[in-house]
Amino acid sequence: MPVAGVDVGSVAAKAVILNERTKAVLAHALVPTGWNPRQAGEDALNRACSLAGVERASLTRIVGTGYGRIALPFADKSVTEITCHALGAVHLFPRTGVVLDIGGQDSKAIAVDADGSVQDFVMNDKCAAGTGRFLQVLSGILGMDVRALDEAAACGKPAEISSMCAVFAETEIVGLLAQGAKPEDVAAGVFRSLARRMVSLSRRIACRGECTFTGGLASLPAFVRCLSSELGVAVNVAEQPQNTGALGAALIAAR
Amino acid sequence: MSHSSIERFKTVTDRNVLALQEAKQAGVKVVGQYCIYSPLEMALAAGAVPVSLCGTKNDSIFSAESILPRSLCPLIKSSFGFALEDSCPYLAASDIVVADTTCDGKKKMFELLAERKPMFMLQLPQIQNAPALEYWKEQYESLMRHFEQLFGVVIGEKELRSAIAKANRFRRALKSVLDLARKKPSPLSGMELMEIAHRASFVPDWDKAAELLEDIAREVGASNESPFSASAPRVLLTGVPVGLGSHKVVKLLEDCGASVVCLDNCSCYKKVRLMIDESADPLTALASRYLDMPCAVMSPNPNRYAYLEELASEFRADAVVDLTWQGCQTYDVESWSVKKFVREKLHLPFLQIVTDYSPADTEQLKVRAEAFLEMLR
Structure with a gap:
């Protein structure tokens, strides 16, 4: 019997359908969240169902997660993205000891046990410093989408970006560009500043084992290289890293 | 779940402002106090009424930010905002405000407050040793002389002793209520513990307050009801002070299923954990008991850890949550060691x-x- 996990984040809604017994992924889907988290969750789930060729009604259990978890009327249960990312990451990479996740409005470092249970976690402060929002700001200024940013950053020499605050960073970036800094250097600088922010966050928890990087930013190769180099270790990245939370939710649904 | 003693306590404390004004009209002097290092007993010994002052509401922060930096801690901004707006009835009723140089933000704010209100500043040492105690005792002595002059009274050993006994009775009564939460499951929610401690700090009649609290301890202590299931995770909340208006984290934790069993902060349990020694020299007893308070401004701050260990075991805590107000550097840095x-x-x-x-x-x-x-389950 199939089960589902739906993760409604601030940027995208993700759904994963699992075979309850074998835990095999039958399908996954991702749609932009937009202004209506409930509808986005609904759409992601319907799309995943049709890709898997299963009826919505045949899902034995649905677990919701992400900031929109409370807006999902169809979910049997809601669990935080901390717990879900931990479970998802350990399922994909069993030797994971630390999960790093950069989301649209928060980022987190999670210490996990071998069974995927959370031992400790820290999240960014109240402001958007060190979150995906940081890259959206940059993308707006440079007029590049996130993929293009990644390609630019790959060949840039990191400019010094000191601001951690998304709003002040914008001022700083505009200043750098006015001084003639190259967009690729600015992009590389923002990547490094974001990666360093994640490193200091992760040092606030006791880290051991492998490090698994989840969330949408993990699908940017230049950013992953930057994060690994700042951390000083290689990081595990799944094929669809942004689905890790939904996968964790589906694993809970399959219990 | 309602207890008639708690309802009675609420009815009486709803009248706190009126009762204070009545006392004032009858000629009683009022001493407003902000911090836990300011001794209640000194005001009581002077025949005055010590009351807490407002500083737990978000509403007044906007006004405060016209003068104070936005990055300052909300407690300091809220307190100052109330003064600017003249919206705290307890501050308005105060003949004098006693404050201490707890942290940098507070002491600089108090300099500004002194332009608006008669104040007495206690210079708080930031270490807990013998020379600091000697110095702190001198600070209390100057406060005593100041009260004698201001209120035209003489404060002798007898007055101090009876003030200590009165404050101890109140402390014991509040402690007996807060200690009800040692029971598993706790008969009172953290929100109730917080609200009772908050309201009690504004009661002008200390014996009356003690009586009402003793009633709560008796009635609730005898009941076997609890708003929680036995499996609700028991949280020890430590860190900065919390009152009505700044209670969002207590509420949030309990809305998510926790039972906050102890608030290890100076608006709640730190007030009552220890009594003042009634047999020792009163001024020494006062100075040493108050100086021992484990605020993060102390360096080092060994009692913080001793308290935590004791409270975690006595209240059978399953987890510890450390609350830090944004901009409160001392508690924020100390959180790493905690x-x-x-x-x-x-x-x-x-x-x-x-x-x-x-x-x-x-x-x-x-x-x-x-x-x-979820991690605790």
Whole structure:
């Protein structure tokens, strides 16, 4: 019997359908969240169902997660993205000891046990410093989408970006560009500043084992290289890293 | 669940402002106090009424920010905002405000407050040793002389002793209420514990307050009801002071299923943990008991850890949450050492929450609180 996990984040809604017994992924889907988290969750789930060729009604259990978890009327249960990312990451990479996740409005470092249970976690402060929002700001200024940013950053020499605050960073970036800094250097600088922010966050928890990087930013190769180099270790990245939370939710649904 | 003693307590404390004004009209002097290092007993010994002052509401912060930096802690901004707006009836009723140089933000704010209100500043040492105690005792002596002059009274050993006995009775009564939460499951929620401690700090009649609290301890102590199931995770909340209006984290934790069993902060349990020694020299007893308070401004601050260990075991805590007001540097830095202590020595899960009084981050905090409680299951 199939089960589902739906993760409604601030940027995208993700759904994963699992075979309850074998835990095999039958399908996954991702749609932009937009202004209506409930509808986005609904759409992601319907799309995943049709890709898997299963009826919505045949899902034995649905677990919701992400900031929109409370807006999902169809979910049997809601669990935080901390717990879900931990479970998802350990399922994909069993030797994971630390999960790093950069989301649209928060980022987190999670210490996990071998069974995927959370031992400790820290999240960014109240402001958007060190979150995906940081890259959206940059993308707006440079007029590049996130993929293009990644390609630019790959060949840039990191400019010094000191601001951690998304709003002040914008001022700083505009200043750098006015001084003639190259967009690729600015992009590389923002990547490094974001990666360093994640490193200091992760040092606030006791880290051991492998490090698994989840969330949408993990699908940017230049950013992953930057994060690994700042951390000083290689990081595990799944094929669809942004689905890790939904996968964790589906694993809970399959219990 | 309602207890008639708690209802009675609420009815009486709803009249706190009126009762204070009546006392004032009858000629009683009022001493407003902000911090836990300011001794209540000195005002009582002078025949005056010590009351807490407002500083737990978000509303007054906007006005405060016309003068104070936005990055300052919300408690300081809220307190100052009330003064600017003249919206705290207890401050308005105060003949004098006693404050101490607890932290940098407070002492500079008090300099500004002194332009508006008669004040007495106690210069608080930041270490707890013999020379500091000697110095602190001198500070209390100057406060005593100041009260004698201001109120035209003489404060002798007899007055101090009876003030200590009165304050101890109140402390014991409040402690007996807060200690009800040692029971598993707790008969009172953390919100109720917080509200009772908050309201009690504004009662002008100290004997009356003690009586009402003793009634609550008796009635609730005899009941077997609880708003929680036996499996609700028991949280020891440590860190900065919390009152009505700044209670969002207590509420959030309990809305997510926790039972906050003890508030280890100076608005709640730190007030009552120890009594003043009634047999010792009164001024020495007062100075040493108050100086021992484990605020993060103390360096080092060994009592913080001793309290935590004791309270975690007495209240059978399953986890510790450390609340830090944004901009409160001392508690924010100390949280790192507290985390280490809680995880490594007490072997309990630990979560620090940094926030202010505004509801803006409710959803973000909810993720932290829920994830933390999921971790405990």
